[in-house]
Amino acid sequence: MAELVYDKTGRLLFTKExxxxxxxxxxxxxxxxFAMLVRIIQNEGYKVEMLGNTGKPVIDAGQKYVHNDACYPAVLVIGQLINAVQSGKYDPHKVALVITQTGGGCRASNYIHMLRKALEKAGLSYVPVISINLSGLEHNPGFQLTLGILRKAVFAILYGDLIMNVGxxxxxxxxxxxxxxxxxxxxVDFLLEGMAQGKGLSYKSMVKNFDRIIDRFKAIPVTGEEKVRVGVVGEIYVKYAPLGNNNLNEFLLSEGAEPVVPGLLDFVLFKIYNRDVDVDLYGGKWIKQAVCRFLLRYMKRYQHALIDALKRSDRFRAPGDFDELHSYIKGYLGDGNKMGEGWLLTAEMLELIHTGVPNIVCTQPFGCLPNHIVGKGMIRKLKDDYPWSNIVAIDYDPGATKINQENxxxxxxANARGLAKEHAAQEAESQQAREAEPAAV
Ligand code: SF4
Structure with a gap:
């Protein structure tokens, strides 16, 4: 059995054994x-499992072991991990936990310390915690985020974004x-099978896979009806995680709406761009800026490939690229607004409004100050500038009832459908006016 090894600061390490x-x-x-990211890490010789435990026991574990002033995503993520360790499904002496550290000023950098404190309270301090970060915050001899893993992770994000978009x-x-x-x-299965054999992990094969995925989705028979499109933006965890947003996507579908969810890649590009901008705003090494710019160029090329594949499809709407998204915030927010989702959240709302999706759910977790500023805090301004926009901020916390959120x-x-009718009536009126005009000789 692997020995418990601590570093100089007393941190329990994840060792090679x-x-x-x-x-x-x-x-x-x-x-x-995440299914693809997990498989990529498995292919590097790790035993990894993505958790699927959900519901009240997860929230209860989070509330029991995390202080009640922590932001809601911390309560859920830590609750899910502790609940899994205590579930009896695993030998607690043979599991390690993974958590991300963004390395920015937001509390997401400190979830790891909250998790260790929670483990201690639960009598599980012998469970090692691995930090996933790109800022050199913590290292473990038994786990390394190699360049190979990171490269493959970019492919997983792109494939995941495409499947989410066309889905x-x-x-x-x-x-x-x-x-x-x-x-x-x-x-996901054919991509994972390919990845296990090292396939689908080059630019060329990625483009081929994009077309293959699009063709598969294009072949699904659809009704010709029109539905209200609803954008979903907000803090990254509650925006995406069904556990965080009480299955928002499912709810929107059950209400006869089409969810429009921006991809994860823009968030990754946003994080890299912030590192580049830091050097201009606060000073820093030119080499850091040069590396960030190289990375941005590299990833934008991949983003363009995804957008082009969607445009080629002649069936699916394609999102704009990162530069277009960034251009929307001019006159609204500066580049220094980068805690949490920062200017990206406002930019996503603006992009949705500009691309015919003025109906937006802005997901707000309890305790998230940065996203209250760039999310809820910007709604008034957006309504002033775009009176037809129809944005609702929904709070997510352990005490918020699902029924209240859904109402x-x-x-x-209901507003969206009213606005759509008004818009259709206006269109019909102007069409009639155009037809009534005498034809030019
Ligand atoms: S973005 Fe908000 S919810 Fe996420 S870590 Fe920061 S404060 Fe917490």
Missing amino acids: MKKEYTILVPQMLPDH NQVRPYEVNPGETDRVAAEC RIKLML
Whole structure:
């Protein structure tokens, strides 16, 4: 059995011996993206499992072991991890936990310390915690984020974004219920099988896979009806994680709406861009800026490939690229607004409004100050500038009732349908006026 080894500061390390014996548990955020990320790490010789435990026991564990002034995503992520360790499914002496550290000024950098404190309270201080960070915050001899893993992770994010994007455009209209989910699962499977053999991890093969995925989704029979499109923005965890947002996507579908969810890649690009901007705003080494700019260029090329594939499809709407997204915030927020989702959150709302999706749910977790400023705090300004926008901020916390959240979304949807009718009436009126005009000689 692997020996427990601590570093100079007393931190329990994940050792090379543990790599052979321990199962690494990963909290869930985006099911398809994370399934691929987990497989990539498994292919590097780690035993990894993505958690699927959900519901009240997870929230209860979070509330029991995390201080009640912590932001809600911390309560859920830590609750999910502790609940899994205590579930009896695993040998607690043979598991390690993974958590991300953003390295920014936001509390997400400190979730790891909250998790260690929670483990101590739960009598599980012998469980090692691995930090996933790109800022050199913590190292473990038994776990390394190599360049190879990071490169493959970029592919997983792109594939995940594409499946999410086309899935959202097809699912509300599918003729055979459940077919979109089946196709999405098939796509994830063939990508994972390919990745296990080292396939699909080059630019060229990625582009081919994009077309293959799009063709699979295009072949799903759909009804021709029109539905209200609803954008979903907000703090990254509650925006994406069904556990965080009480299955918001499912709820929107059940209400006859089409969810429009921005991809994860823009968030990654936003984080890299922030490091570049830091050097201009606060000073720093030119080499750091040069590396960030290289990375941005590299990843934007991949983003363009995804956008081009969607445009080529002649069926699916393509999102704008990162530069277009960034251009929307001019006159609203400066680049220094980068805690939490920072200017990206406002930019996503603006992009949605500009691309015909003025109906937006802005997900706000309890205790998240940065996103209250760039999310809820910007809604008034956006309404002033775009009176037809229809944005609702929904709070997520352990005390908020699902029924209350859903009623507020239903009200937003009723407004959306009213606005759509008004818009259609105005269109019809101007069409009649155009037809009544005498033809020019
Ligand atoms: S963005 Fe908000 S919810 Fe996320 S860590 Fe920061 S404060 Fe907490």
